[in-house]
Amino acid sequence: MLNPERTDPAKSQKTRIQARNEARILDAAQLVFAEHGFRGATVDQIASRAKMSKPNVHYYFKRKMDLYLAVLMRTLDIWLEPFKEMDPDGDPAQELRHYISAKLSFSRDNPTASRIFATEILQGAPVLERYLGEDLRKLVERKAKVIRHWIDTGRLVEVDPYHLVFLIWAATQHYADFAPQVTAVMGRKNLGKAEFDRIEDSLCQIILNGLLPRVAVEHGPR
Numbered sequence: 381m382l383n384p385e386r387t388d389p390a391k392s393q394k395t396r397i398q399a400r401n402e403a404r405i406l407d408a409a410q411l412v413f414a415e416h417g418f419r420g421a422t423v424d425q426i427a428s429r430a431k432m433s434k435p436n437v438h439y440y441f442k443r444k445m446d447l448y449l450a451v452l453m454r455t456l457d458i459w460l461e462p463f464k465e466m467d468p469d470g471d472p473a474q475e476l477r478h479y480i481s482a483k484l485s486f487s488r489d490n491p492t493a494s495r496i497f498a499t500e501i502l503q504g505a506p507v508l509e510r511y512l513g514e515d516l517r518k519l520v521e522r523k524a525k526v527i528r529h530w531i532d533t534g535r536l537v538e539v540d541p542y543h544l545v546f547l548i549w550a551a552t553q554h555y556a557d558f559a560p561q562v563t564a565v566m567g568r569k570n571l572g573k574a575e576f577d578r579i580e581d582s583l584c585q586i587i588l589n590g591l592l593p594r595v596a597v598e599h600g601p602r
Contacts, residue, residue, distance in 0.1 A: 402440050405430050406454055409447045414492045417499065418448050449507055452500060455493040456511075458486055460519065468526040472535045473592060477584050480548055484583065487556035488576045494556035520545055536591050544591070551583050 394402070408430035412421045423444055427434040441447045462482035466475050487494055505512055520542065527541035555562060555571065563570060571579075 398440075401432070401436075402450075405432065405437055405440055405447070406451055410451050410492055410496065413448060413451060413496050418444075421448075423447070445507075451493070452497060452508060453511075455490075455497050456516075458490075458493075459483065460516075463523060464519065466523055466526055468529050472527075472530045473588055476548075476588065476591070480552060480584055480587065481580055483548065483552035484555065484576060484580050487552055487554075488571070488573070491556035491559055494553050498553070498557045534593065537593060539591060544587075547587065551587070555579060 405426065409421075409426045412425045412429055415421075416425070421444065423434055423437055426444075426447060427437045430437065437447075441450065462479050466479060500506075500508055523545065524541035527536065527539075527544060530536040531538055531541075555576070559571065562568075568575070
């Protein structure tokens with residue numbers, strides 16, 4: 381099992397140059413891990429892709445494991461930020477549409493990150509196991525209570541909040557993880573922004589029509 385211990389290379393406030401260099405290294409690492417997997421990837425490959433020296437990469441990330449975990453956590457941070465922002469006092473249709481839109485935009489703009497995460501999960505989450513069972517579990521518990529609040533106040537129909545979250549994750553990540561299948565079936569070379577706008581409309585219509593009381597569906601926001 382891979383060691384999930386994470387090392388933050390700069391615990392103090394980062395300078396603009398440090399932040400830029402870290403992002404550059406993580407962008408390179410993401411591509412290399414996507415191409416070769418964790419075991420096949422090397423720090424030499426990552427340094428070469430980042431156009432930096434290997435010692436410079438090690439200044440920011442001591443081990444390959446630190447790089448891999450940082451790539452995964454960056455993906456989760458971006459994915460979960462709009463999830464964390466779901467407001468229990470907000471309109472459920474608007475809150476859920478905003479989350480679906482944000483999640484789908486990430487699939488459009490950064491499919492490689494999604495595929496690395498999917499590979500980690502398919503392998504049994506050896507690195508993320510603790511995070512998934514602790515931090516992510518607690519976050520989903522909190523947001524399940526938000527959804528339950530909407531249900532109890534009559535703003536959503538009765539559904540299992542956890543499975544609604546899983547449905548949104550699966551539907552939005554499908555267009556990153558299975559993009560070759562989607563484009564082949566649809567007869568497209570790629571999916572542009574206009575197509576993703578249609579995907580967003582379709583997913584929101586399908587999901588929200590199954591969630592909102594009948595009156596809300598007829599008069600809900602677009």
